[in-house]
Amino acid sequence: xxxxxxxxxxxxxxxxxxxxxxxxxxxxxxxxxxxxxxxxxxxxxxxxxxxxxxxxxxxxxxxxxxxxxxxxxxxxxxxxxxxxxxxxxxxxxxxxxxxxxxxxxxxxxxxxxxxxxxxxxxxxxxxxxxxx
Amino acid sequence: xxxxxxxxxxxxxxxxxxxxxxxxxxxxxxxxxxxxxxxxxxxxxxxxxxxxxxxxxxxxxxxxxxxxxxxxxxxxxxxxxxxxxxxxxxxxxxxxxxxxxxxxxxxxxxxxxxxxxxxxxxxxxxxxxxxx
Amino acid sequence: xxxxxxxxxxxxxxxxxxxxxxxxxxxxxxxxxxxxxxxxxxxxxxxxxxxxxxxxxxxxxxxxxxxxxxxxxxxxxxxxxxxxxxxxxxxxxxxxxxxxxxxxxxxxxxxxxxxxxxxxxxxxxxxxxxxx
Amino acid sequence: xxxxxxxxxxxxxxxxxxxxxxxxxxxxxxxxxxxxxxxxxxxxxxxxxxxxxxxxxxxxxxxxxxxxxxxxxxxxxxxxxxxxxxxxxxxxxxxxxxxxxxxxxxxxxxxxxxxxxxxxxxxxxxxxxxxx
Numbered sequence: 109x110x111x112x113x114x115x116x117x118x119x120x121x122x123x124x125x126x127x128x129x130x131x132x133x134x135x136x137x138x139x140x141x142x143x144x145x146x147x148x149x150x151x152x153x154x155x156x157x158x159x160x161x162x163x164x165x166x167x168x169x170x171x172x173x174x175x176x177x178x179x180x181x182x183x184x185x186x187x188x189x190x191x192x193x194x195x196x197x198x199x200x201x202x203x204x205x206x207x208x209x210x211x212x213x214x215x216x217x218x219x220x221x222x223x224x225x226x227x228x229x230x231x232x233x234x235x236x237x238x239x240x
Numbered sequence: 241x242x243x244x245x246x247x248x249x250x251x252x253x254x255x256x257x258x259x260x261x262x263x264x265x266x267x268x269x270x271x272x273x274x275x276x277x278x279x280x281x282x283x284x285x286x287x288x289x290x291x292x293x294x295x296x297x298x299x300x301x302x303x304x305x306x307x308x309x310x311x312x313x314x315x316x317x318x319x320x321x322x323x324x325x326x327x328x329x330x331x332x333x334x335x336x337x338x339x340x341x342x343x344x345x346x347x348x349x350x351x352x353x354x355x356x357x358x359x360x361x362x363x364x365x366x367x368x369x370x371x372x
Numbered sequence: 373x374x375x376x377x378x379x380x381x382x383x384x385x386x387x388x389x390x391x392x393x394x395x396x397x398x399x400x401x402x403x404x405x406x407x408x409x410x411x412x413x414x415x416x417x418x419x420x421x422x423x424x425x426x427x428x429x430x431x432x433x434x435x436x437x438x439x440x441x442x443x444x445x446x447x448x449x450x451x452x453x454x455x456x457x458x459x460x461x462x463x464x465x466x467x468x469x470x471x472x473x474x475x476x477x478x479x480x481x482x483x484x485x486x487x488x489x490x491x492x493x494x495x496x497x498x499x500x501x502x503x504x
Numbered sequence: 505x506x507x508x509x510x511x512x513x514x515x516x517x518x519x520x521x522x523x524x525x526x527x528x529x530x531x532x533x534x535x536x537x538x539x540x541x542x543x544x545x546x547x548x549x550x551x552x553x554x555x556x557x558x559x560x561x562x563x564x565x566x567x568x569x570x571x572x573x574x575x576x577x578x579x580x581x582x583x584x585x586x587x588x589x590x591x592x593x594x595x596x597x598x599x600x601x602x603x604x605x606x607x608x609x610x611x612x613x614x615x616x617x618x619x620x621x622x623x624x625x626x627x628x629x630x631x632x633x634x635x636x
Contacts, residue, residue: 120407120417121262121400125255125310125553131561132253132535135528136385143384143443153384154443157521165527169565178257179407179418252539252549253532257421263429264399268517271396275516275575285516286575289389297395301433311539311550385526389519389574396517442521 110240112145112186120178128175134211135168138201141184142215149236160222161230166196170213180205188237192229195219242372244277244318252310260307266343267300270333273316274347281368292354293362298328302345312337320369324361327351374504376409376450384442392439398475399432402465405448406479413500424486425494430460434477444469452501456493459483506636508541508582516574524571530607531564534597537580538611545632556618557626562592566609576601584633588625591615 116137124130142163146153153163176182187200196216203211221227248269256262274295278285285295308314319332328348335343351359380401388394406427410417417427440446451464460480467475485491512533520526538559542549549559572578583596592612599607617623 119400120256120403121264123257124252125257125259126558126560127257127259130253131564132528132531135531136383139384139528152443154441162522164522165568167565167567168527169563171563172561177418179416251532252535258426258428263432264396264403267396267399268515271516284575286573294390296390297436299433299435300395301431303431304429309550311548384520385528387521388516389521389523391521391523394517 110188112141112148112188114141114144114184114186116140116182116184118176118178118180118182123178126175128177131170131172134170134172134176134203134213137182137184137203138168138170138186138199138213138215139165141186141201142199145186145188149240151233151236162220162224163217164220165215166218167216168213169215170201170211172211174205174208174210176203176205176210182210188240192234192237195226195228197229242320244273244280244320246273246276246316246318248272248314248316250308250310250312250314255310258307260309263302263304266302266304266308266335266345269314269316269335270300270302270318270331270345270347271297273318273333274331277318277320281372283365283368294352294356295349296352297347298350299348300345301347302333302343304343306337306340306342308335308337308342314342320372324366324369327358327360329361374452376405376412376452378405378408378448378450380404380446380448382440382442382444382446387442390439392441395434395436398434398436398440398467398477401446401448401467402432402434402450402463402477402479403429405450405465406463409450409452413504415497415500426484426488427481428484429479430482431480432477433479434465434475436475438469438472438474440467440469440474446474452504456498456501459490459492461493506584508537508544508584510537510540510580510582512536512578512580514572514574514576514578519574522571524573527566527568530566530568530572530599530609533578533580533599534564534566534582534595534609534611537582537597538595541582541584545636547629547632558616558620559613560616561611562614563612564609565611566597566607568607570601570604570606572599572601572606578606584636588630588633591622591624593625 122129122133183204185202189197198216200214219227254261254265315336317334321329330348332346353359386393386397447468449466453461464478483491518525518529579600581598585593594612596610615623
């Protein structure tokens with residue numbers, strides 16, 4: 109499965125009084141990367157939610173190496189899960205400004221059905237990932 | 241009907257790279273004031289939503305006179321609507337740091353029922369306001 | 373002076389428990405439109421701040437006509453100021469999803485210099501706007 | 505050194521379209537707990553920043569066990585660092601709604617001086633912690 113990359117530009121409202129991006133904002137960017145990664149697999153997260161599935165975050169971890177600043181153009185790399193045989197699966201991320209790694213981390217997820225019950229990753233999801 | 245006042249302390253994450261509170265954050269504070277004002281009237285907005293009512297914002301306006309800073313203790317004054325005979329009603333606000341007015345403004349609201357249809361402000365709401 | 377348009381996609385983190393975009397988020401989008409509008413005029417707001425200028429919001433007003441939802445692709449139209457002869461100037465905005473107007477409003481701004489003193493809009497700014 | 509606890513009420517703007525608090529918001533709450541913990545030690549983070557010190561987050565990790573909802577009253581427990589002999593130090597957290605643990609996690613921090621150079625935790629900080 110291939111690595112996925114998306115880009116974004118830092119918003120003024122994402123900075124704080126230290127003059128850098130507030131550490132909580134990066135988790136929002138990871139979510140954007142997940143949505144765009146799913147779209148790149150022809151999976152529409154909005155439609156999935158409409159069908160009763162959700163993929164909540166059950167753990168989120170980021171290590172901050174270098175700050176991001178207002179108006180920076182950043183690259184977010186998402187590394188797909190290598191193991192989908194369990195209920196939990198892990199996505200890894202790198203956030204870079206050109207060749208500088210700003211943050212790296214991971215999120216752990218599960219699938220919930222429309223009753224908010226934990227389920228195995230559904231077949232259509234596994235098939236789309238394998239197809240990559 | 242009496243004026244309502246609540247207080248809050250500015251969060252670091254509410255500041256931006258200008259070293260002051262980002263102008264968009266104040267609208268979140270107005271919402272906190274509305275929820276606390278309703279609570280002071282024995283109206284629980286969460287229970288109201290559970291019963292199918294919502295009170296969306298249809299206009300929001302703030303004038304910024306002086307900045308707020310990290311860790312400031314602020315007073316938010318909410319001036320209740322004087323006219324509830326129409327579908328729309330208006331709340332007015334002042335945000336102060338001690339005697340300094342930082343911002344002033346208003347929000348305009350309607351009531352929606354569980355089908356997201358526009359309704360007149362319901363009787364229980366008007367009665368609670370009159371009781372003040 | 374020409375109208376400026378930029379687009380964005382609604383982030384999950386911009387929605388709230390009503391299932392729609394929280395009304396405070398739109399003000400962040402107006403700011404993005406301003407930054408991109410300046411860039412379209414060859415004005416780099418980050419460089420302007422570095423040179424000691426800032427353009428704070430002194431009033432912000434939005435009217436909400438129809439909600440925005442997660443993953444919507446939106447168009448933000450910014451209508452440049454028609455009068456720059458005063459200390460204050462006004463930008464007008466429309467936010468649309470295709471042909472549906474979701475919100476409309478305005479922001480009022482001033483220029484501050486590096487000492488946070490109010491100044492007339494500087495010549496380089498007026499010249500760039502006239503050049504459009 | 506004693507465990508520190510602070511409380512907060514969930515804001516509407518902190519929820520998302522899943523009807524629960526967005527996972528990124530909890531990191532803002534951890535920051536509030538740090539600021540209030542410092543205040544409980546007679547350390548004013550705003551004054552510390554004025555004196556040129558900052559305590560950026562270099563890692564943040566949260567595990568989500570149960571969701572928080574609008575208007576919940578939550579308790580945030582901060583467990584102070586047990587080891588201040590290194591450049592990095594770790595704070596641990598629990599977020600609870602009454603007896604239910606919603607999230608648990610940690611943040612890792614360093615001290616920077618006014619030149620944004622890494623320094624050992626300063627004496628006044630270590631002394632205040634030992635005094636607890």
